[in-house]
Amino acid sequence: MYDIFFMEIIDMHSLKLLPLPLLMLGLNSAVQAEHINLPTISVEGVSAEAAPYALPSSIISVPDTGELLKKLPGANINRNGPLTSIAQYRGLFGDRVNVLIDGVRINSAGPNSMDTPLSYIPASRLESLSLYRGIAPVSSGIETIGGTILAHSKTTTFSSGEEFQSQGNFSAGYAENGNGKYGSVLAGIANNQHRLHITGSLEHGDDLEFDGGDILPTEHKRGTVGGGYAFQNGAQTFTLNAQHHDTGKTGTPALPMDIIYAKGNHYDGSFSNTFANGGVLSTKLSYQDSEHWMSNYELRASALAKRRHAITDVKSTGFGLAYSVSGWTVGIDADRAKHNADIFNPGNTLFFVNNYNNIERDRYSIFGEKELTLNQWKFEAGLRYSRVEMDAGEVSTSLGAAPVVALKNTFNNADRKQDESLVDLVLNTTYTVSSEFDLIAGIARKERAASYQERYLWLPLESTAGLADGNNYIGNIGLDTEVAYQIELGFDWHTPRATFSPHIFYHHINDYIQGTPNTNSTAAMVSAMMAGPEKLVLEYNNVDAKLYGLDANWSFAITPTWQLDGVVSYVRGERRDTSDDLYRIAPLTARTMLSYVQTDWTVGFEAETVSSQNKVSDENREQKTSGYAVFNLSANYQPTQNVIITAGVNNLFDRGYENHLGGYNRIANNPDIAQGDRLPGLGRSAYAGVSISW
Numbered sequence: 001m002y003d004i005f006f007m008e009i010i011d012m013h014s015l016k017l018l019p020l021p022l023l024m025l026g027l028n029s030a031v032q033a034e035h036i037n038l039p040t041i042s043v044e045g046v047s048a049e050a051a052p053y054a055l056p057s058s059i060i061s062v063p064d065t066g067e068l069l070k071k072l073p074g075a076n077i078n079r080n081g082p083l084t085s086i087a088q089y090r091g092l093f094g095d096r097v098n099v100l101i102d103g104v105r106i107n108s109a110g111p112n113s114m115d116t117p118l119s120y121i122p123a124s125r126l127e128s129l130s131l132y133r134g135i136a137p138v139s140s141g142i143e144t145i146g147g148t149i150l151a152h153s154k155t156t157t158f159s160s161g162e163e164f165q166s167q168g169n170f171s172a173g174y175a176e177n178g179n180g181k182y183g184s185v186l187a188g189i190a191n192n193q194h195r196l197h198i199t200g201s202l203e204h205g206d207d208l209e210f211d212g213g214d215i216l217p218t219e220h221k222r223g224t225v226g227g228g229y230a231f232q233n234g235a236q237t238f239t240l241n242a243q244h245h246d247t248g249k250t251g252t253p254a255l256p257m258d259i260i261y262a263k264g265n266h267y268d269g270s271f272s273n274t275f276a277n278g279g280v281l282s283t284k285l286s287y288q289d290s291e292h293w294m295s296n297y298e299l300r301a302s303a304l305a306k307r308r309h310a311i312t313d314v315k316s317t318g319f320g321l322a323y324s325v326s327g328w329t330v331g332i333d334a335d336r337a338k339h340n341a342d343i344f345n346p347g348n349t350l351f352f353v354n355n356y357n358n359i360e361r362d363r364y365s366i367f368g369e370k371e372l373t374l375n376q377w378k379f380e381a382g383l384r385y386s387r388v389e390m391d392a393g394e395v396s397t398s399l400g401a402a403p404v405v406a407l408k409n410t411f412n413n414a415d416r417k418q419d420e421s422l423v424d425l426v427l428n429t430t431y432t433v434s435s436e437f438d439l440i441a442g443i444a445r446k447e448r449a450a451s452y453q454e455r456y457l458w459l460p461l462e463s464t465a466g467l468a469d470g471n472n473y474i475g476n477i478g479l480d481t482e483v484a485y486q487i488e489l490g491f492d493w494h495t496p497r498a499t500f501s502p503h504i505f506y507h508h509i510n511d512y513i514q515g516t517p518n519t520n521s522t523a524a525m526v527s528a529m530m531a532g533p534e535k536l537v538l539e540y541n542n543v544d545a546k547l548y549g550l551d552a553n554w555s556f557a558i559t560p561t562w563q564l565d566g567v568v569s570y571v572r573g574e575r576r577d578t579s580d581d582l583y584r585i586a587p588l589t590a591r592t593m594l595s596y597v598q599t600d601w602t603v604g605f606e607a608e609t610v611s612s613q614n615k616v617s618d619e620n621r622e623q624k625t626s627g628y629a630v631f632n633l634s635a636n637y638q639p640t641q642n643v644i645i646t647a648g649v650n651n652l653f654d655r656g657y658e659n660h661l662g663g664y665n666r667i668a669n670n671p672d673i674a675q676g677d678r679l680p681g682l683g684r685s686a687y688a689g690v691s692i693s694w
């Protein structure tokens with residue numbers, strides 16, 4: 001529904017916006033026709049708007065949208081639970097990646113990112129998932145150091161006549177591993193001026209299994225309901241949407257607690273006007289109110305004395321205004337978020353800790369961007385200036401131990417208000433050598449301000465936006481701005497029979513924020529007191545880093561019916577100030593799919609090959625992982641234009657493996673996985689689903 005606002009922005013940058021690989025997508029005859037001679041697989045000319053991929057989410061083997069993100073070159077996810085996936089792009093993750101859900105920035109209510117932005121859109125409600133490959137344009141958002149990812153939910157479309165038509169989609173499915181079930185529905189009416197819809201989804205699953213037993217706790221439960229209205233009359237467009245989401249008891253075995261619930265509402269609206277000169281003025285507004293409860297004693301066992309739960313919330317507002325004309329776009333963006341988190345002890349009603357109290361993180365931003373085509377050259381140049389203003393309220397706690405009181409007083413007496421100015425500069429170019437070959441180059445400077453956790457974690461705890469390294473962290477109010485210098489080089493070769501689009505990149509990051517050995521002796525004392533002396537304490541600091549690598553997607557039609565395609569992603573993350581490596585960097589990963597394609601059905605055999613990761617962060621005490629290969633089988637049958645039936649088996653040979661980005665087991669009461677060991681990847685899972693559109 002936010003298409004109106006984003007159309008201007010996305011279309012301008014369509015060259016870098018990459019859809020899901022075609023073979024992952026549902027079949028319909030439009031796709032089918034292009035599928036056989038493959039041109040749409042190339043990145044050129046494919047934009048989120050123009051993409052004919054009606055139901056990319058029609059192959060749903062797990063409920064999580066993040067799992068689909070892994071199919072894009074350079075992208076991966078840090079997984080902390082079945083619904084808790086943190087987007088990683090080229091080694092940068094969490095707040096460094098700008099994830100927009102239907103054009104809106106969603107704030108996690110939980111300080112450990114249990115309710116990540118991607119968890120707000122179930123796979124069954126997903127229409128499309130895309131990313132700006134390479135350097136994200138400044139118009140795509142504030143703080144895009146790690147790129148911009150766009151997820152759009154299914155909605156209605158304006159029809160051509162005045163008569164109202166009924167539109168909708170129903171999807172349902174089952175996955176054997178974890179006994180997972182989902183259903184989603186979209187129902188609406190539309191004519192050429194009005195469209196109206198209601199939508200909802202329900203999912204449920206039990207604990208997941210691997211070849212050696214159960215992964216506890218990995219049950220999940222989520223419901224969503226929403227509705228929207230849109231109007232257009234040729235020159236003006238108006239949209240309004242409301243969403244409610246309710247994630248119920250859902251495990252996060254890589255984190256110290258599990259989700260008891262994460263629920264709330266978000267609302268968004270947009271208005272755009274096209275002027276006689278062709279200029280388009282777009283505005284958007286959004287509001288979010290989410291609350292979250294987590295505990296370490298409901299889905300997992302905890303000693304009575306160690307039982308804790310936390311109640312957290314976030315409220316945020318967003319505003320955007322942009323004007324586009326003849327290749328120029330200028331705009332302003334602003335958003336404000338307010339966070340709270342308190343920790344309680346169910347056995348002692350007097351116990352409380354303000355983990356985060358009245359945290360404010362507000363961003364005000366202005367940008368200008370120009371797209372220009374000169375003969376074979378295409379340029380996109382952008383400049384964005386942002387002001388990030390952060391503050392935190394005073395904290396209190398029932399804990400009276402002297403070192404805790406000392407930390408509290410130091411925090412409360414500090415100047416907690418921090419304002420930063422960020423400047424982003426982007427130049428992306430494409431040089432068309434021939435109709436089948438483009439050269440791509442980009443250069444940028446991007447900045448990010450510290451997250452509220454990095455800045456305001458006053459007590460040594462693990463509430464670190466989902467780092468899940470098992471270490472306690474202490475915040476650092478005075479953190480400097482992260483500054484990245486980015487270079488991108490690549491080409492895009494696309495013929496009717498084969499495509500190949502490799503990109504290499506280099507990020508030179510000054511003042512990269514991460515945990516370094518703790519120098520605060522009071523924090524060390526508190527951590528030893530609360531979590532034992534063996535627990536590592538890290539303090540957030542600015543260091544120097546670099547990330548570089550290569551990612552590519554490719555396809556090859558062996559015959560009109562047999563096709564091969566794949567994605568390769570490699571990134572290396574290193575410190576520049578020490579010899580250490582960066583934490584939680586995706587290992588070299590390749591996906592290769594062999595498909596047999598007929599008019600109304602397709603069968604695919606996919607190999608997911610992941611190399612070992614030996615380049616790990618010593619300072620985080622990160623464990624290495626071995627390489628592995630997992631094979632997946634999928635099939636897709638379209639008996640009529642509107643019905644798609646899918647089935648498949650993931651991890652066909654029930655291979656046991658450890659996902660390097662999957663975290664460590666935090667559960668003491670799991671007979672099948674030792675505490676502190678890496679969490680195993682999912683075992684074999686057969687699944688089936690149906691999607692019906694009208």
Ligand SMILES: [Cu+2]
Nearest residue numbers: 110112114294
């Ligand atoms: Cu949480």
